[in-house]
Amino acid sequence: MASTEKDKGNRRVTIREVAEDAGVSVAAVSKVLRDAYGVSDTLRAKVRQSMDALGYRPLAAARGMRGQTYTIGLVLPDIRNPFFSDIMTGVNNALERTQYRALIGISQSSATGEMAIVEAMIDRQMDGIILIGATEDRANLDAIAARKPLVAVGHHEPDITTFDTVNNNDQQGGQLVVRQMVAAGYKRIAMIGLKSTTSTILAEREIGYRRGMIEAGLGSAINIVQESQTLRDVQITARRMLQAPNRPDAIFCWTDFIALEVISVATELGLRIPEDVGIAGYDNTVYCDFAQNGLSSIDQSGELLGLQATRLLIERIQGRSQAEHFVVPPRLVIRRSTSPG
Amino acid sequence: MASTEKDKGNRRVTIREVAEDAGVSVAAVSKVLRDAYGVSDTLRAKVRQSMDALGYRPLAAARGMRGQTYTIGLVLPDIRNPFFSDIMTGVNNALERTQYRALIGISQSSATGEMAIVEAMIDRQMDGIILIGATEDRANLDAIAARKPLVAVGHHEPDITTFDTVNNNDQQGGQLVVRQMVAAGYKRIAMIGLKSTTSTILAEREIGYRRGMIEAGLGSAINIVQESQTLRDVQITARRMLQAPNRPDAIFCWTDFIALEVISVATELGLRIPEDVGIAGYDNTVYCDFAQNGLSSIDQSGELLGLQATRLLIERIQGRSQAEHFVVPPRLVIRRSTSPG
DNA sequence: CAGAAAACGTAGAACGATACACGTAGAACA
DNA sequence: TGTTCTACGTGTATCGTTCTACGTTTTCTG
Numbered sequence: 001m002a003s004t005e006k007d008k009g010n011r012r013v014t015i016r017e018v019a020e021d022a023g024v025s026v027a028a029v030s031k032v033l034r035d036a037y038g039v040s041d042t043l044r045a046k047v048r049q050s051m052d053a054l055g056y057r058p059l060a061a062a063r064g065m066r067g068q069t070y071t072i073g074l075v076l077p078d079i080r081n082p083f084f085s086d087i088m089t090g091v092n093n094a095l096e097r098t099q100y101r102a103l104i105g106i107s108q109s110s111a112t113g114e115m116a117i118v119e120a121m122i123d124r125q126m127d128g129i130i131l132i133g134a135t136e137d138r139a140n141l142d143a144i145a146a147r148k149p150l151v152a153v154g155h156h157e158p159d160i161t162t163f164d165t166v167n168n169n170d171q172q173g174g175q176l177v178v179r180q181m182v183a184a185g186y187k188r189i190a191m192i193g194l195k196s197t198t199s200t201i202l203a204e205r206e207i208g209y210r211r212g213m214i215e216a217g218l219g220s221a222i223n224i225v226q227e228s229q230t231l232r233d234v235q236i237t238a239r240r241m242l243q244a245p246n247r248p249d250a251i252f253c254w255t256d257f258i259a260l261e262v263i264s265v266a267t268e269l270g271l272r273i274p275e276d277v278g279i280a281g282y283d284n285t286v287y288c289d290f291a292q293n294g295l296s297s298i299d300q301s302g303e304l305l306g307l308q309a310t311r312l313l314i315e316r317i318q319g320r321s322q323a324e325h326f327v328v329p330p331r332l333v334i335r336r337s338t339s340p341g
Numbered sequence: 342m343a344s345t346e347k348d349k350g351n352r353r354v355t356i357r358e359v360a361e362d363a364g365v366s367v368a369a370v371s372k373v374l375r376d377a378y379g380v381s382d383t384l385r386a387k388v389r390q391s392m393d394a395l396g397y398r399p400l401a402a403a404r405g406m407r408g409q410t411y412t413i414g415l416v417l418p419d420i421r422n423p424f425f426s427d428i429m430t431g432v433n434n435a436l437e438r439t440q441y442r443a444l445i446g447i448s449q450s451s452a453t454g455e456m457a458i459v460e461a462m463i464d465r466q467m468d469g470i471i472l473i474g475a476t477e478d479r480a481n482l483d484a485i486a487a488r489k490p491l492v493a494v495g496h497h498e499p500d501i502t503t504f505d506t507v508n509n510n511d512q513q514g515g516q517l518v519v520r521q522m523v524a525a526g527y528k529r530i531a532m533i534g535l536k537s538t539t540s541t542i543l544a545e546r547e548i549g550y551r552r553g554m555i556e557a558g559l560g561s562a563i564n565i566v567q568e569s570q571t572l573r574d575v576q577i578t579a580r581r582m583l584q585a586p587n588r589p590d591a592i593f594c595w596t597d598f599i600a601l602e603v604i605s606v607a608t609e610l611g612l613r614i615p616e617d618v619g620i621a622g623y624d625n626t627v628y629c630d631f632a633q634n635g636l637s638s639i640d641q642s643g644e645l646l647g648l649q650a651t652r653l654l655i656e657r658i659q660g661r662s663q664a665e666h667f668v669v670p671p672r673l674v675i676r677r678s679t680s681p682g
Numbered sequence: 683c684a685g686a687a688a689a690c691g692t693a694g695a696a697c698g699a700t701a702c703a704c705g706t707a708g709a710a711c712a
Numbered sequence: 713t714g715t716t717c718t719a720c721g722t723g724t725a726t727c728g729t730t731c732t733a734c735g736t737t738t739t740c741t742g
Contacts, residue, residue: 014698025722030700038720060465061405062698065727069402071465079426079445080627088420088447101461104420104445106429120442124401124412124465231627264632286421286572291605292633355728366692371730379690403728406697 013056022050033058034067064125070099072313073121073129078108081257083283083302087132087153090306100127100314107135118144128313131155135198149316151309156200161323164316166309168300170201173330174208175215177252177280177298182216184338186250186278189213190223190241192234192262193254205254205282223248234258238265242277249277250338256281256288259295263337278338294336301328354397363391374399375408405466411440413654414462414470419449422598424624424643428473428494431647441468441655448476459485469654472496476539490657492650497541499666505657507650507667509641511542514671515549516556518593518621518639523557525679527591527619530554531564531582533575533603534595546595546623564589575599579606583618591619591679597626600636604678619679635677642669 015033019026024043031039032047039047050056060069074091076084091102105121107114114136121129128149134141142162144150150163157165174191181189191209194202206224213222227237241248242265253259259281263273271277281288284299308326315324356374360367365384372380373388380388391397401410415432417425432443446462448455455477462470469490475482483503485491491504498506515532522530532550535543547565554563568578582589583606594600600622604614612618622629625640649667656665 012698015700016698026698027700027722027724028720031721034700036701040720043720057460057464059698061402061410062727063700064402065406065698065729066700067727068700069465073444079420079429080423082421082423085420092447101446101458101465103414103465104447105442106433106445117442119398123398124410124442124444231630260628260631260633264630267632287601287628289605290601291608292601353728356730357728367728368693368730369691372691375730377730381690384690400728403697404730406699406728407730408697409730 012059013054015056015058018047018050018054018056021054022046068127068317069125070101071124071126072100072102072310072317073118073124073126074102074104075107075114075117075121075129075131076104077106077114077133077135079104079106081255081283082285082287083256083300084132086302087306087309090303090308091130091310092306093303094307094310094314098314102130102310115140122148128317130309130313133199133201135196137198149313151313151316153305153309154201156204158325160325164309164312164324164326166305166312166326167201168298168305168328168330170204170330171208171211173282173298173300173332174205174252175212176208176330176332177282177296178209178212178216180296180332180334181250181252181278181280181338182212182218184274184278184340186338187218188221188223188246188248189218189250189252190225190248191252191254192237192241192258193224193226195226195228202254209252229258231261234261235265238262239269242266242269242271247277251277251279253279253281256283256285256295256297259297259337260287260293263293263295274337274340278340280338284333288333288335296335296338297333299331299333301331304328353400354395356397356399359388359391359395359397362395363387409468409658410466411442412465412467413441413443413651413658414459414465414467415443415445416448416455416458416462416470416472417445418447418455418474418476420445420447422596422624423626423628424597424641425473427643428647428650431644431649432471432651433647434644435648435651435655439655443471443651456481463489469658471650471654474540474542476537478539490654492654492657494646494650495542497545501666502664505650505653505665505667507646507653508542509639509646509669509671511545511671512549512552514623514639514641514673515546515593516553517549517671517673518623518637519550519553519557521637521673521675522591522593522619522621522679523553523559525591525615525619525681527679528559529562529564529587529589530559530591530593531566531589532593532595533578533582533599534565534567536567536569543595550593570599572602575602576606579603580610583607583610583612589618591621594620594622597622597624597629597636597638600638600678601628601634604634604636615678615681619681621679625674629674629676637676637679638674640672640674642672645669 015026015029019029029047032044063069105117107117131152133154134152145162153166155165156167193206213219227233251262253262259279262279266277281295281297284297287293288295288297312324356367356370360370370388373385404410446458448458472493474495475493486503494507496506534547554560568574592603594603600620603620607614607618622636622638625638628634629636629638653665
């Protein structure tokens with residue numbers, strides 16, 4: 001009688017019961033919960049004890065009606081890239097001693113993409129949003145930022161004032177790769193980018209690549225191929241590039257996953273790495289280090305990016321309204337794939 | 342004046358405004374929202390139109406106070422394994438035409454682990470939870486299931502009645518690997534498992550391995566090494582195994598990531614794959630297919646698992662209370678790493 | 683055609699927390 | 713002594729939905 005079919009188990013302890021148990025007002029308990037002004041140490045202790053004794057946990061939905069939910073949303077384009085795992089680690093480290101929790105949404109797999117998952121997060125009263133590798137245009141990002149604190153990771157827009165950004169210096173990253181390739185003796189250095197008009201990090205890496213080529217006097221050899229990210233397309237593109245009459249002797253891939261696939265294609269074509277063709281990636285994901293890959297790559301300190309993004313977001317939630325733009329320097333990790341001789 | 346510092350932008354449209362605009366009661370709008378009984382087509386149309394015109398979106402926090410939040414929680418042990426991406430795709434496909442949204446929590450990175458993230462999800466009034474690769478014991482799982490609909494993916498407990506499970510047949514998977522290795526001529530087949538007392542899928546795979554060995558008359562060569570999942574430990578273990586006097590001529594790794602690392606170590610030791618040592622993994626992640634890896638692996642149809650888990654969960658949310666246990670057959674994908682000669 | 687049942691719609695009380703407006707006690711100051 | 717602060721607590725309206733209870737209209741049935 002007391003519990004219907006849908007009523008799973010014992011009811012939750014409410015703030016009212018805590019208040020009663022501690023012999024104080026509901027408002028006092030709420031204050032303790034929020035670390036708000038106006039509670040003495042003795043009262044706090046009493047309340048805390050009652051909370052523990054009763055096993056009280058605040059209900060986020062109810063909190064959200066008036067205040068915060070202490071939840072931040074992390075939007076990832078997909079889950080496949082292990083680089084995002086590093087970011088996530090940083091986020092969770094930053095959240096360690098706070099009341100906040102991070103929940104992840106995947107934009108790629110969702111029907112209408114990034115905007116849909118962001119709207120869903122706003123509907124769920126998240127306190128702020130970290131957008132990773134944003135594909136939305138400025139207008140949409142502004143629309144989000146107008147409603148919730150927003151931090152974009154992997155999105156260059158240094159003059160924006162409505163939200164914060166956290167990046168590595170992708171331009172410098174691209175340049176570092178080319179410099180090392182040149183130093184290793186490669187000349188016909190190509191780049192594989194992404195068919196995308198919205199990725200600012202890609203644009204930056206391309207600029208870096210161009211700069212590197214030009215400063216090495218290889219301006220005439222600049223060769224950027226843009227392809228979608230599906231395995232099939234990458235294979236076709238890589239094959240075409242590597243079978244061309246004047247094929248590149250090195251390829252800088254905008255992300256590791258592509259680079260690993262290019263290694264695969266090159267191997268199948270009987271080309272030796274790094275002697276016949278040098279290959280480098282970006283993100284320094286865990287797979288780079290495997291002996292069978294030995295992939296040179298740019299490390300952009302994902303954990304630090306995640307940590308910093310979270311800090312900035314919480315600052316925003318707590319009231320900061322001036323934009324901040326954080327940039328870490330990239331670091332090239334040289335491995336076998338670009339070390340001939 | 343109208344908006345304070347924390348009041349980001351324009352206020353949301355509420356159900357009340359929709360009701361007013363449509364000239365009906367608030368309750369009627371709510372009924373339309375929930376596809377509840379007792380609304381005529383004309384009323385529904387009127388309300389829908391007003392909702393569109395005003396750009397109304399229901400606030401999950403408010404819904405959660407009385408009813409559902411239309412949110413399901415997906416708990417992953419970590420984000421690094423691309424296999425989880427397949428599951429996620431299945432989940433999102435299943436959610437396609439529903440009001441539900443999936444949000445992901447990562448248990449590994451969180452301080453107190455799985456239980457903490459599940460509690461956080463319950464605090465946030467999620468309607469149900471999908472737990473992937475559960476590490477909690479039965480008592481804890483029961484405690485969760487007592488409060489919210491629960492589906493465990495990658496957790497064998499076929500006699501449990503309080504929640505549903507979705508699995509591939511891990512025992513059969515292990516057996517398939519051994520059979521193929523035996524057929525390929527390997528004899529001293531070892532297995533690398535995980536240092537864990539709670540993973541039932543691991544236990545099943547081990548049983549499959551044993552079965553396979555015994556049925557091939559190799560019972561005396563059974564050799565299971567259990568190691569943690571950190572890169573460093575795997576390296577050390579792999580090195581030790583491959584440098585032992587009577588080293589295995591094939592290694593079945595409980596998951597692809599370990600297998601790739603073992604390939605790496607073997608390569609560095611100058612062992613040829615598959616001639617000197619055969620290697621197989623589990624999950625058939627995207628990296629298996631790369632030419633430089635060519636890793637044989639078990640495909641357990643992650644997408645199907647995710648789809649099915651979601652369906653079962655929604656059934657549970659809608660009232661089913663009898664347990665269901667879904668199992669897909671595994672499929673061995675043979676590649677170079679176990680194909681000598 | 684009466685009566686019952688089904689369909690449609692409404693009003694208003696929850697849900698569990700927060701936040702605002704206030705009250706009170708004691709200290710500090712003139 | 714009276715006034716003004718400050719620190720600490722309390723009472724209660726409120727957030728945006730859902731849900732229960734209950735009227736009213738329409739449709740069905742014998």
